[in-house]
Amino acid sequence: MKSTEIRELTDEELAQKLEDGRAELFNLRFQMATSQLDNTARVTAVKRDIARVQTEMRSRQIAAAKTAAAK
Numbered sequence: 001m002k003s004t005e006i007r008e009l010t011d012e013e014l015a016q017k018l019e020d021g022r023a024e025l026f027n028l029r030f031q032m033a034t035s036q037l038d039n040t041a042r043v044t045a046v047k048r049d050i051a052r053v054q055t056e057m058r059s060r061q062i063a064a065a066k067t068a069a070a071k
Contacts, residue, residue, distance in 0.1 A: 003052055011057075
């Protein structure tokens, strides 16, 4: 998922994407431990997606705090 796509999501959708990403990462790690994982690059891609979502969530928190402090 690209950063531009993530910026277009609502807060609720971001939270859902984060939850889905963490669940997928758990499943991928489980598959890796049992030697059933075919595409090991998927683990890295999911980690990056999680990081992108967390970054966008944090930047929205900071922006909200700045607007609240400005009032």
